Amino acid sequence: MDDEPMIRQGLQTLIEWERLGFEIAGTAANGKDAIEQHALLRPDLILIDIRMPVMDGLRAIEGIRQSDPDCRILILSGYADFNYAKQAIVHGVSGYVVKPIDEDELESYVERASQELGLRKDVGSGLSERNASLLREELLQGLAEGKAQLDFDIPSLFGSETSLAGSRLLLIELYSREHSLTMKAVAKKKLTELIEERGLGWVFSTEPYIGLLLKNGPWLRGDMTPIRETLEETCGDRIRYTAVAGPPMKALTQLPGASSEAKARLRRRFLLGSGKIYNSQASDENGAKAKREPLSIEEMAQVLFYRVDLGNGHDVLQQVDEFAEELVRLGDSEQTLKSNWAQLLTLMLNKAAAFHPQLSLKDDLYMVTRLYLAHHYEEMLDELKTRLTELTAKIGGTDSSGTMKRVTDFIERHYSEPLRLETLAELFNYNSGYLGKLFKSHTGESFNTYLDKVRIEQAIKLLREGHKVHQVAERVGYANVDYFHAKFKKYKGVSPSSFKSGAEK
Template identity: 30%
Template sequence: MYRVMIVDDEPLIREGLRTLIEWENYGFQVVTVARDGNDALAQYDEAAPDLMIVDIRMPAMDGLQLMEAVRKRNIHTHYLILSGYSDFVYAKRAILSKVDGYILKPIDEEELVQYLELMRTQLDKESVAALTVNHASNIQFFNLDLQFGTEEVTIKSTDLTLYMQKLHYALDIGDKESVSLLIQEIGNDMAMTFRSEQLIKTNYIQLLATITQKLLQAQPMLRSSENKITEWISHIYDQTTFKSMQLLINVQLCKIIDHMGHNHSDTLIKRILDMIQRNYRENLKLESLAEVFNYNSAYLGKLFKNHTGDSFHTYLDKVRINKAKELLAEGLKVYQVAELVGYTNVDYFHTKFKKYVGKAPKAYQNE
């Protein structure tokens, strides 16, 4: 995902622009917003935006002055200018400042999307060019095996959080084939996104540490192997080629599946049901599960409903509510129970609980 910073002195514009579109659908993620130029500069190094969407008229430091200051730190950042004014002077200054686009307020969703699609294409080209330049310094690690075959590989830029979710699903259900395919896909994407041995290894370790921690919490039989799992993850740093690193990860994750003792004669739906029982507190998504197992999500949803009588989301809600009833009976506070069973919004938990139980959580607890 390419990183976006929104800079505007009007709070309604800042927050409205953040929620105007599904940024992730176009390959972008809003990482921060800033109230003026000085605030943007203070956040810049940590936010590291690829694209800044900047109001041209702001107090103290206007958008063009902000761009000049940022260019002293990083010449590669891209800019879209926002303006409530269609006057020629500002438009001319923006053009001379080499911005990537000039959008008039009120912001038109279609126009913004068109600019983002153009920006995505440009940023993808720059990423490939940077990889080519940087390739020589990493040649010993990649050792030409990055090609993964004879034809050129097309890399799809995907959020690592989504990869983490998919790989967690595949491991929890015990599908070695899906794990192997995901490892190759993740490795390809990391190689294109991070472009250096150190960054690839660091991000891989963070991803795997998070996933294995989830597995350790949900799979008690793995806890005796916790030290071994931690040890082999740390050995990622010792790998001298990209290919050997990928092989290590694939082999070790398949060993984890063996250790969990899955019954592979179980149907896919049965394995998904077991996974829900172990991971109901997670943000489980049918669409991600369908992608992992190469199913159309509508078709997988139909299979699930035929087997259980409920849609995936209804079944998940029922599992969560049944667990919530147990926790309420133990005397936990309502907000604690909501969080423990996977609802981040207490009001939403109230609504769901009343829907399935017929009364509010507190009333149920006081019976």
């Protein structure tokens, strides 16, 4: 139904209606005419425009729905308006195609309507190929969703019962950065053509996934190369996929269970990779159990900042991989992982900004917002590694004068924090006992003595600036002011207050 004669005429030849099981019963030039034609012809499918004279398409649909709730209605409109689409959904339309009309998109909608209408036909002898295809999809979709019974003539749909022995279910999640509303329908059509052409199995829909019942054959062994290549050809550069395969089945009665397992794993798609086929019964993505007590988010942020500040890019990347596993153990949902990483990185960047006020790290906060754009954990981690490598190059303190010089420089920068020899040993990839010996050989003092002296010298500067003793103690890394007094007197022979006058005694 369209007010433009050329469009009405063009629609009659744009797609092969008879091949899809339809014949053109009539046309109408406005909404009122459409209601009258519907009452006279009672069609299974109506294509209608929104903007028409006398009565618009939405009012016409409302009128048709009063007497016919089952007719499939497809809107063709030059207006990509959400309000129109929302009203159309209320009236139960089958699709909303924006002009200029894309032939593949229109055919996908019409084919779906044909399948839905074909589902109501009885299974009889001598099924046509078209009807067999529609009924086969109904059966597979129903089984995958736990709604169908095996009351179909299996040999007429699949060739024979034995042809299904060893078959496997493959569930595919498709997604695109362009978020096209018709992307899945167009991809399913192409996948169906390729799968049938190559004799690999049968394609069906089970929202929000595309299902594929794979025939038993060499393509089910190894990495399923023919299947993977078919998926890649279907998706091209614009569409991405993740797929999960169920175990081999002896009969179709096992399909509901296989579907349940595959869907359970696909719900954790964030932890899976793009462009890969997984088994539904694979080992847990959480990996091996933690070898030690997991760190808190705050502790992870501190360690990651140390790695970045030391300037060793390789160590930074290793640390990201280690924390990636720990954070999965803390919570493996997409929302939890992104939230925990965002918190960790924000804390780390705040520490970096505080220790390096001369550097502008504002742009580096962008890495936090980028987390939420990732479809998969591995691509999120790849993005993080790139950004952290850049940050390490910007603020990292690499030094060619040797490890001990780097250790002492690190202490000079972080003396106010709860430093321990074991922490530095882990950061510099040393055994703590061995590092302690190297440190004393290089400085002539133990690690703890060297740290105390650095803190006391910094305390003297702060005391001479007029700060109170308890404030100075906290600022240089001593939580207990009495302990600070004892340390200060041990190394200087006098109390901290002796330096407040500005002259050492």
